[in-house]
Amino acid sequence: MPEKPPEPPAPPDRQTGKGDPGAAVKDRVEKPRNFKVVLHNDDYTSMEFVTMILMEVFKKTQVEATRIMLTVHRNGKGVAGVYSREIAETKAATVVSQARAFGYPLLAETEPE
Numbered sequence: 001m002p003e004k005p006p007e008p009p010a011p012p013d014r015q016t017g018k019g020d021p022g023a024a025v026k027d028r029v030e031k032p033r034n035f036k037v038v039l040h041n042d043d044y045t046s047m048e049f050v051t052m053i054l055m056e057v058f059k060k061t062q063v064e065a066t067r068i069m070l071t072v073h074r075n076g077k078g079v080a081g082v083y084s085r086e087i088a089e090t091k092a093a094t095v096v097s098q099a100r101a102f103g104y105p106l107l108a109e110t111e112p113e
Contacts, residue, residue: 035112036088039072039095039108068080
């Protein structure tokens with residue numbers, strides 16, 4: 001009777017790393033960090049423009065936009081929203097771009113939450 005060929009080795013277990021001596025296995029996947037979009041007060045940007053930006057870019061209601069605008073005005077800065085890194089950076093860039101188009105020096109930055 002002919003001999004049976006040897007069994008091929010089992011593929012490495014992706015969960016435990018068994019069978020693959022050089023594999024490092026991470027047990028947990030971390031949730032990505034969120035980033036705040038922070039608006040900074042200045043002496044030139046009108047309150048109406050900041051309110052309009054909050055409503056158009058951040059989809060805030062008139063009441064929410066006014067509250068955030070007053071926080072920026074009184075405290076020197078305020079959080080417009082919290083998003084994933086890419087979305088926060090895009091929204092901050094949009095704010096700065098629109099402000100410059102209207103001749104305002106409004107500053108929007110992102111900060112880790």
